[in-house]
Amino acid sequence: MTDSRLRTREADESTDERADEACPECAGNLVMDEERGETVCGECGLVVETDEIDRGPEWRAFDAAEKDEKSRVGAPTTNMMHDKGLSTNIDWRDQDAYGNSLSSNQRQKMQRLRKWNERFRTRDSKERNLKQALGEIDRMASALGLPENVRETASVIYRRALDEDLLPGRSIEGVSTAAVYAAARQAGVPRSLDEITEVSRVEKSEIARTYRYVIRELGLEVQPADPESYVPRFASSLEMSDEAEHRARTLLQNAKEQGVHSGKSPVGLAAAAVYAAALLTNEKTTQAVVSEVADISEVTIRNRYHELLEAEQGLTAA
Secondary structure (H helix, E strand, O other), X not given: OOHHHHHHHHHHHHHHHHHHOEOOOOOOEEEEEOOOOEEEEOOOOOEEEXXXXXOOOOOOOOOHHHHHHHOOOOOOOOOOOOOOOOOOOOOXXXXXXXXXXXXXXXXXXXHHHHHHHHHHXXXXXXXXXXXXXXXXXXXXXXXXXXXHHHHHHHHHHHHHHHHOOOOOOOOHHHHHHHHHHHHHHHOOOOOOHXXXXXXXXXXXXXXXXXXXXXXXXXXXXXXXXXXXXXXXXXXXXXOOOHHHHHHHHHHHHHHHHHOOOOOOOHHHHHHHHHHHHHHHOOOOOOHHHHHHHHOOOHHHHHHXXXXXXXHHHHHHHO
């Protein structure tokens, strides 16, 4: 085909494309209405095409600054990973995109890439420290059933402790556990020190000592644990009714008004309130079962149980 014929053919194709983009009624220019998903004629208003696919973002922006903030690529960053999720992840499975197994040469190549990728991700001792600590935080939070916001907060607390050089003389596991304990209390889903100790790799005394040190040095505002925050978890584990759970909350509220809760373990008060509420609503349970769920002694439940009932009677008499 000669150059003249090729140019003529290209001109004809471009003319056809322009004809396709013109209105079939008045040959006017077509306009895309993105809000309605329609293609309409700008001259006569004829709707040429409907229900078009919107390939734009699912969010709206009302100014340039908001558009820049909302524009994104890839997954969001997170403090729960030592590199904030910005590095490359190579799948451990030796398969291609279609699920087919790789050849021996390809497997060896991928293994080398994984090794070097892992080395690049942790370039110095600080990053290795952070990677180990965040792994511990994720493990303990999973074992305790803590939500993602608690894991995020615990990761931020540990990063602050690392940046302010609070780790010398203390174990990575100890500071990680203290961060989880503090984050859970800040988020209003506290776990008892005994529960934290069960999933940690350090002793209870070290956790308590490190926790006090971290919140003091970082200036964290951690309110005393509210006994009522333990009630839903205990009631769910015991499969109690909503009525019994509400009764337990009422007992604790009465105890607060009477000042009985002062100086008492919030876990013990919550366990005693759950046990007392079960008896008051004629639901079968025992101190041994409640003790196992709350991880507290039966003696404590008996003592707090009588105190809660006396506080309610005193409030009723008044």
